Amino acid sequence: MPRFAANLSMMYTEHPFLDRFAAASADGFDAVEYLFPYEYDAAELRRRLDGHGLRQVLFNAPPGAWDSGERGIAALPGREAETRSGIEQALEYAAALDCPRVHVMAGLVPQGVPSAERARYRDTYVANLARAAERAAAAGVDILIEPINGRDMPGYFLTRQAEAHAVVREVGAPNLKVQLDLYHCQIVEGDLTTTLRRDLPTGRVGHLQIAGVPDRHEPDGGELNIRHLFGFIDELGFDGWIGCEYRPRAGTSEGLGWRHDYRGVQA
Template identity: 80%
Template sequence: MPRFAANLSTLYPEQDFPDRFAAASADGFDAVEYLFPYAYAAGELRARLDGHGLRQVLFNAPPGDWEHGERGLAALPGREAELREGVDRALEYAAALGSPRVHLMAGLVAPDADRARHRDTYVANLAYAARQAASAGVDILIEPINTRDIPGYFLNRQADAHAVVQEVGAPNLKVQLDLYHCQIVEGDLTTTLRRDLPSGRVGHLQIAGVPDRHEPDRGELNLRHLCAVIDDLEYDGWIGCEYFPAAGTSEGLDWLRALRTEFPHTSPKDHA
């Protein structure tokens, strides 16, 4: 049951961020995700969502000093207080925006780092975040990311993510499976989907073309096949479109229009 959410951090770069909500709605999306909401008042973003009939399905918790290269705090010893402040802030925005999911980024580690120590920190921070989010009805997500795009990122492989989720043991801690990152790191996407989606530990999917991160039907992925697998597995979550358009965003959505023909239930505004 493929349902696609527009990632407003990457799509519609030809428009200012606040105007991307209208553009996504006009192209038939009924849900959005993006990296960070914190540059805007939550009320302003909620008005954009409501005004264009959109739902918020995902955003990231504060990642540390993003502008200076930080990519999350959850696996960084000594940053626990900042991490907890960020979780609290993210949950405030999640409540205001009606977002049921928040992605908590792990962070960068040096090649010679004590990975066991980082992992212990990661597990403890994720357990804290999941506890805080549970009372708000929010899922905390973790995402394996390829080290070509983000060298040094702590979490890279699906099995490692699932092992952490199982160790923490919180029902609202789940894996964000980005098929773009997964293809680059380990491939075997069909087997991965068939193995992991039925586990209940995957809370969100994302997709982009490989290797250039353009439209998902460009490059080495067989998008039609992957959507058929996802449909066959009766996945009822969202697929975030986190890619960089090769040209104009709307002009590049032929792949989505084709899928709406083949999978009519991907049509917009059909989902409560």
């Protein structure tokens, strides 16, 4: 049966961030994810989780200068020390929030970078992820990497599922996994059923996310057949979480009817 986590960075924006935990719980969610916790004291976030019976299942490591347009630094040569420091900060929060997964963003590659230079980005990425996975393993945390479509995030280093799985295989750490966002994957590659059939049984997928394509609203609007996809994910035996990383079209609670569109999903 699918297990859904509310993404509090995109959902419940009708409320101040710290009030979104209560709103998600009131709508029947058992778990939450969001982009970044670092603006808030970890103890306060933990109180919100515990007070509303929620589990924290995912957040991102520090991404560099987000407000200035950076979208991660793990693949950027020369930013290795900052990457290591960010991983340490993320693991401190993960311990406080009992969160088993941290997504490490790769970063943006300047347009027109030659292939030889791009290889330096990849080497940096692999080395940083290997160090991050080793450090996270000691804390019982999985490190995740996510292919992101170039329409929403032009220049992002990692865009395709095969590239992500190749990196995971090369690093060879059992706690380095792929975050498969079906929204991004549909935009870049499509053929979601084949992707799920190929990749879920490998054990290299640590988290799923969902949103409607092309507008990133509720998942039952647009191109995706969520009844088919959720049923197929069940058939494949995936026991992880599906993050609801979408922007509600007109009110978060009002748009949750899609959860009734699959047998066994509780509203």
